Amino acid sequence: MPTIYLAGPEVFLPDALAVMAEKRRLARQYGFEPTGPGSDENQTPVKRTAAEIYARNDDAMRRADVCLANITPFRGVSADAGTVYEIGFMIALAKVVFAYTNHPDDYGLRVRAEWYAGQAIDETSGRPRGPDGVAIENHGMADNLMIDGGIEATGGRVFRAATLPADPSRDLSIFTQALEAIASTTAV
Amino acid sequence: MPTIYLAGPEVFLPDALAVMAEKRRLARQYGFEPTGPGSDENQTPVKRTAAEIYARNDDAMRRADVCLANITPFRGVSADAGTVYEIGFMIALAKVVFAYTNHPDDYGLRVRAEWYAGQAIDETSGRPRGPDGVAIENHGMADNLMIDGGIEATGGRVFRAATLPADPSRDLSIFTQALEAIASTTAV
Structure with missing residues (x-):
């Protein structure tokens, strides 16, 4: 079963555990083993240092087969900075990276x-x-051209919402569409 | 002569050519061959597609020995998204990445x-x-922990201004300090 790294800023939400559990459930439904930030849903949350969090994510990215990143704008006009780091990191590792955004408008x-x-x-x-x-x-493009450009240059795709959903931080319809498309096309 | 990839949002400034030429002059003064976005200072600017710009930067990152990234906040609370992508990308390629910010305050x-x-x-x-x-x-940390965390985990360092300079988009004092420190410690 291919491993999918679910990058995104959901870890910061007040209902992070519920939103992330649902994303992982959907990923499994489409045949992926989910991993990524904060992904030990069955454990009591542990207070980790920044270096420990970095090391866990670095390791998970290296072990993953593909990435699906939530680039919905986070506190501003661009995606969450941690998520953008992970997109660049995984593209350099020659993983296929997909992204989705719940915002229909381009960056400009x-x-x-x-x-x-x-x-x-x-x-x-x-x-x-x-x-x-x-x-x-x-x-x-959906965000800075390095993000869309890197994804499109290496076999990935950016999935964009047609209209802004009621709750852009939590809406999973484009996420689900992306999972379906990745499952049907990715030879991992 | 080691090649240094100068990541940052200076390409967007109205006086981009002058600011970037000065950064490259300083990089050469400290013994580096500068490269990075928009780095053909002796050519008439050419209108390139996003895919062409991506391909040029991707190639330059792979050829570079080290990176010095300007993570001064750009249009918001975090660094320029393209710069963050490049930091993650180059860390995954096992390049040593350094960053500097002209903003003294941490992300929080x-x-x-x-x-x-x-x-x-x-x-x-x-x-x-x-x-x-x-x-x-x-x-x-200066920005999202993935940025500082990745840099610090792999032998790099984030250089932060002690006080906000008059012109955070152009001030080169911390940039120069960073070049000096990299030149004295990097065995490339």
Whole structure:
């Protein structure tokens, strides 16, 4: 049974255990052995140091066959930084990485709507820029092009919601679609 | 001469060419051959597709000996997502990765001050949580623990400014300190 590393910021949710248990249940339903951050659902939570948490995740990534990462924006316009680290790490290890996001808008649109909300965007220099002069990526990708680019260059895919669900931090419909697609196409 | 991959969001600045040229000049002064995003300073800028930009950076990371990443917060409480991807990628490739940040505060302090500005933090559950219930990492690290954790677990180091400089997007004093320290200790 292929092992799937479920990357994402769910560990920070107040109901982390329930959300993550449901993600793991779905992963098993599609034929995967789930692993990833905080994945000992049957144990009493243990207070670990940052170095211990890092070492556990590093080891789990190396042992996994594929990755499915939740890149729904987390506290800002981009994905959770830990999740992005894990995507880059696993692509470099030649694992096939998939990602999903519950936000339908691409990164450039989110930067305009959320970071520069209501402010004028300069469209005259060939690249859109905020009033601070800082360029806004406009490649139509779900997040910074290194994320989508790395995933697409190595046989993965980014699954995007068509509309924003009521609870973007917990909605699992695109996650489930992604699992189904990975299960039907991944030769691991 | 060891090759150093200069990761960071400077490519987005309105004066990107000047800031990046100065970073490369300093890298050469400390004995490194600089590479990284947007690194053809002597060429007329070319409009590249996202896939082309990804492929160039991927190749440059594989060829580099070490990485020095600018993790100064970019449009939010965390580092630029592309830079974080590159840190994870290069650590997985067993390159030694260093990072610097011009922001003196750790990630948890920034989340409180900037994301939850003025809102009450719940300190009763063992982990600090925002009013939305989402936990705030409090490991005292510069960013998400995967970033600092990966760097520290593999022989790198995160260099942090003691105070916020006047221009955090461009200040190169900690960058220069980091180059000096890397040049004196890295056996590449």
